[in-house]
Amino acid sequence: MKRCELTLPKIEATLEQSEEWLWVSDNGFNKRRLRLHDYAEIYDIPGLYERVFCDMLKSRSWEVIPSMLSYEINKSSKNEDSLRVLDFGAGNGMVGEALLSQMECERMIGVDILPEARKAAGRDRPCVYDEYHVIDMSQIEPATRKKLTEFRFNCLVTVAALGFSDIPTGAFVEAFNLIQDRGWIAFNIKDKFLTNRDDTGFARLVKRMLNDDILDVRFEQKYRHRFSIDGKELYYSAIVGKKKRDIIFDDFNPGD
Ligand SMILES: C[S@@+](CC[C@H](N)C(=O)[O-])C[C@H]1O[C@@H](n2cnc3c(N)ncnc32)[C@H](O)[C@@H]1O
Known part of the structure; x- marks a missing residue:
């Protein structure tokens, strides 16, 4: 072409x-x-x-988040389980590929709402995912949830996919709750979704995650995610932590 x-x-x-x-x-x-x-x-x-x-647009998140995650895992302990990763909002596989280049992973499973994403990952990065599923996690069937539970994920990565018209709060919660307690959680989110003006539920949820008993936060930093098309710097927060417990409805009470 x-x-x-x-x-x-x-x-x-x-x-x-x-x-x-x-x-x-x-x-x-x-x-x-x-x-x-x-x-x-x-x-x-x-x-x-x-x-x-x-x-x-000089996007950096696809390499920043895997780097922060692998840094924290390596720092954490010698007795970590091998990683069984859920790459949620996996797109064409850049994040999965970056993580695999830095960490040994027992399993790497991609999930995205778009069949085109799975096709692109298979076409451009055929060796990254053990399996890649096209799922709308905001309307997940019980049978699909059960199937995903069988992977016994101990790591979630979600990069450049939260907020705006992308992954809604409830779908992120579904993915989060698929991860075993003490599993690793790594994601990024635009700073505006962390303000009190945000009504999508992310602000409330992330605040509780950061201050409460949901996530043992190991790393949090604001960084330049990319430029906008008119050349402005767009800042996101990167968050890496270990899951303490499932998220329940009261933790975020979504407005979306
Ligand atoms: C900007 S792309 C990021 C892709 C990849 N994580 C990266 O950083 O290169 C956002 C991805 O989120 C996916 N997405 C949006 N809404 C979703 C949903 N409800 N469930 C799963 N994936 C979703 C989109 O299809 C898209 O592939």
């Missing part, structure tokens, strides 16, 4: 991340808008996700 041309638009006002877009064309022809959150369309074109997010 011919390499398409990508051009950042000149926009007047900063857009919400879920509204961002750029121009894409084939050698100047068929010029059209591509929304950055049109993941299905982006995954369908080999290398496009990497060009847009890594090359143009």
